[in-house]
Amino acid sequence: MPYWNTNVARHRDILRAVPAQCAAALDVGCGDGLLVRKLTGPARHVTGIDKSPEMIARARELGGTFIEADFLTADLPVEGYDFVCSVATVHHLDYEAALSRMRDLLRPGGRLVVVGLAREASVADWAVTIAAAPIVRTVKVVRRASGPEGMPAMPPQMSDAEVRSTAARLLPGVRYRRHVLRRYSLTWEKPG
16 A cells, blocks of 8 residues: 555545646656556556655556656756646645746647645734644644655745745646645646
8 A cells, every 4th residue: 555645645636637648757856656656547657756765766666667867957858748647746846947947848729737735924824824724734644644764855945925926927727726724736737
């Protein structure tokens, strides 16, 4: 049985977002490749990219197609993917550059799904976090939250408002959702 955590909790929504007839998908910041393996089936060809040698080594042991490289500078095909996704990675990167790159890698009509973290910067942000804390803690205990050892971690630098406004500017028509388990998601379709 694969592990579960607040990032894995979003996988079901990501899998539902894969376009029909998806020929090529890319998972940015794939870690140990769990989502890449889940995407195999809904997409004919799936590639995971991560710059952590340890994570890519583990991913390759478990199976799949993986690239060990910095996503922002890796040689990837422009408009080469029908689906691009990323879970808890964009706060490790230059956010604007990462969203722009993901947008550019999508084929016309392709779909982008980003699950991320934002820092609390307002009273409203803190109110939501505090109100959700008992739910988050209970779910983590009940589900026995865990993950692969060695997964890089970093606190988010951008606020919820900054994440939303930047995404709206770079991805016109983007759908933003804030989730209970301290994550947000962006869903966007590239005009075809």
